[in-house]
Amino acid sequence: MHATEASVRPPQRRWATLLIALTGRRLAVTALAAVLVSAAINPIFATPYVELLARVMLIAALLLLTFSYAEQWQVKWLPRWQVQLLAVALAAPVATFLAYLISLSGDMQAFMSWPRLSGFLIISIVAMTFGLLLALGALFRERDAQLRAQALEFALAKEQLERQALDARLDLLQAQIEPHFLFNTLANVQELVETGSPRAGPVFQSLIDYLRASMPRLNQSHATLGNEIALVRSYLELMSMRMPDRLAVRYTLEPNLLPLRFPAMALLTLVENAVRHGIDPSEEGGEIEVGAQPVAGTGEVCVWVADTGVGMPETAHTGTGLSNLRQRLSAFFGASATLDFVEQAAGGLRAEMRFKALD
Numbered sequence: 001m002h003a004t005e006a007s008v009r010p011p012q013r014r015w016a017t018l019l020i021a022l023t024g025r026r027l028a029v030t031a032l033a034a035v036l037v038s039a040a041i042n043p044i045f046a047t048p049y050v051e052l053l054a055r056v057m058l059i060a061a062l063l064l065l066t067f068s069y070a071e072q073w074q075v076k077w078l079p080r081w082q083v084q085l086l087a088v089a090l091a092a093p094v095a096t097f098l099a100y101l102i103s104l105s106g107d108m109q110a111f112m113s114w115p116r117l118s119g120f121l122i123i124s125i126v127a128m129t130f131g132l133l134l135a136l137g138a139l140f141r142e143r144d145a146q147l148r149a150q151a152l153e154f155a156l157a158k159e160q161l162e163r164q165a166l167d168a169r170l171d172l173l174q175a176q177i178e179p180h181f182l183f184n185t186l187a188n189v190q191e192l193v194e195t196g197s198p199r200a201g202p203v204f205q206s207l208i209d210y211l212r213a214s215m216p217r218l219n220q221s222h223a224t225l226g227n228e229i230a231l232v233r234s235y236l237e238l239m240s241m242r243m244p245d246r247l248a249v250r251y252t253l254e255p256n257l258l259p260l261r262f263p264a265m266a267l268l269t270l271v272e273n274a275v276r277h278g279i280d281p282s283e284e285g286g287e288i289e290v291g292a293q294p295v296a297g298t299g300e301v302c303v304w305v306a307d308t309g310v311g312m313p314e315t316a317h318t319g320t321g322l323s324n325l326r327q328r329l330s331a332f333f334g335a336s337a338t339l340d341f342v343e344q345a346a347g348g349l350r351a352e353m354r355f356k357a358l359d
Helices: 011-021 024-044 049-070 080-103 114-194 200-218 225-242 266-279 314-318 320-333
Strands: 247-253 286-295 300-307 338-343 349-356
Touching: 024 049, 024 114, 049 080, 049 114, 080 114, 114 200, 225 247, 225 266, 225 286, 266 286, 266 300, 266 320, 266 349, 320 338, 320 349
Parallel strands: 247 286
Antiparallel strands: 286 300, 300 349, 338 349
16 A cells, blocks of 8 residues: 555644645634624523634634645545545534533533533534535635636646747748848849949949848847848948939938837838839839838837839739738737838838837
């Protein structure tokens, strides 16, 4: 036969656990029950109320100790809650007998009189009934607390898994967008080389310098809008070297927004599209404006890229890069984040992102 956990637990640890189990709530409920039971049965007893209350209070205290102590015992063939209820049921007549002996100073002959035996029987039944009811109430409350704790634990685990899945999704989307950006930039350099432009060498060197500076930032998990603006500046400086007479750049930025968390390369994707689909096809070129401002009264932030080029063809709105960007914005800022394109009256296109800033 194997020893149970409770049977091998050191006595000091048992008593420490018992004291922890005697919570203020349990003591208060036990005392209140003793007062109410004493008042209810007082009319059928000749014993003074104060003496009866003391007797019932002692019985209630002994039952509470029994219930709390039985909480530490484990029996293979009985669940713990059944052990506690059985212990209370058996302890009720024993506690009543002890209370009578104490009140009679151990006089067994006085106890054996019929009035006291009948009183003992009544109090034992009442103690057993109310003791079991209170024990069941405590067990139900304990079970409810355990279920709430488990539900909270499951919710935290689910939230952690969802966060991990979101991080994995963002990593995948970013892994898709980075080659797209690099290949497009290299295609621009290739075009200069193939046309024999004297600017090919300086532009290629600028590209190398740009990639050396920007590559460490591309996979930042806590990138900010300021980081993204720095990348955009580097990219537009590179593009300005490729077409110095056809590209002008303007920034409209709220400095307080620069520390905000922002998905890496999200703004760069829109700037690249403005150059590729707006400025490049235009013989006169045009201006690109990059801006970020809070939206008054909404708690939202608006980040935009506007160009005065030929605009973006309708088919480009659903391209891989922009579809990818919409998914990244939704994954990063939530479903309320939006990406819209508006044709400007003076020509060109305005791409606008709106989202709730993250803490």
